[in-house]
Amino acid sequence: MTPTDRHLPAGTAAGGAYDLDVAPERAGWAYSSLRVLTLPPGGSHTLSTGDSEWIVLPLNGGCTVVTDEVTFELEGRESVFSAVTDFAYLPRDAHATVTSAGGGRFALTGARCEQVLPARYVPASAVPVELRGTGTCSRQVNNFAAADVFACDRLIAVEVLTPGGNWSSYPPHKHDEPCPGEESELEEIYYFEVADAPGGRPGLGYQRVSPSREKGTDVLAEVRSGDAVLIPDGWHGPSIAAPGHTLYYLNVMAGPGEREWLIRDHPDHAWIRTTWPDTPVDPRLPLYPEGERGR
Incomplete structure (x- = not known):
């Protein structure tokens, strides 16, 4: 897989029913998957979970999920x-149907796994919202499937929102080699959306991944809504939001070890954390508070 293959502009990794279809085979790794499904009003899609656990996460719109005679609205x-x-949440070795009366777009975040856990529904009110960083490093993290928040076998997934002009995924960090108590080994997918400016003007952002090893991942990508970046290794960050455009990204992670998110900061940039206690959080955050839900 070349560096060009690791930036997937919108539409270039579509497959079957999916606007984006990143399977482990496509990414060249073993665990992490992401699909984005668009349904028209009244549309329906049936899937088999296979050897992976999945979370159905609405990006816009609502849906009904039916799996093994259990129904979630x-x-x-x-x-x-x-x-x-x-x-x-959908377990491995199951079948599910997603139907949307009003239409919408839905992310399916997945990870190959061993355990069969029960299907579950989680309300928006149970999703913790974290404000991470301060000043121009301020961002909002919706920890819907963080390792210490929601029980999965291998899947870890969160949403990050960065106000225009700010940097997130900063300082650059990595999780590409196992080091007990210090660093996890996790494959990661970033999926991006960029808020329009007034008048519907489309925006952009930037994603940097720099090598942490010889011939490692080296990407500097201009990202727009619907793009994805695959990160098998390397220092990832910053994720840069252009002024006037809030940047959203969905992080999907999984790996071979214990399910935990342990990162190592880049030694040249870790010092920025020491400035955070003396700097206020960006007053634009939170964009919406914990527990705020619905349409």
């Missing part, structure tokens, strides 16, 4: 920039 949201959303 997801209220969803107007957009990723408007509210936290509820979601549904």
Whole structure:
């Protein structure tokens, strides 16, 4: 897989019913997956979970998820920039149908796993919202499937919202080699959306991944809504939001070790954390508070 393959502009990794279809085979790794599904009003899609666990996460719109005679009604949201959303967890070796009366777009975050856990529904009110960093490093993290928040076998997934002009995924950090108590080994997918400026003007952002090893991942990508970046290794960050455009990204992670998110900061940039206690959080955050839900 070349550096060009690691930046997937919108539409270039579509497959079948999906606007974006990143399977482990496509990414050249073993665990992490992401699909983005668009359904028209009244539309329906059936899937087999296979050897992976999945979370159905509304990006915009709501849906009904039926799996093994269990039905979950997801209220969803107007957009990723408007509210936290509820979601549904699907176990491996199951079948599910997603139907949307009003239409919408839905992320399916997945990870190959061994355990069969029960299907579950989580309301938006149960999703913790964290403000991370301060000043121009301020961002909002919706920890819907963080390792210490929601029980999965291998899957870790969160949403990050960065106000225009700020940097997130900063300082650059990595999690590409196992080091007990210090660093996890996790494959990661970033999926981006960029808020329009007034008048519907489309925006952009930038994503940097720099090598942490010889011939490692080296990407500097201009990203727009619907793009994805694959990160098998390397220092990732910053994720840069252009002034006037809030940047959203969905992080999907999984790996071979214990399910935990342990990162190592880049030694040249870790010092920035020492400035955070003396700097206020960006007053534009939170974009929406914990527990705010719906459309």
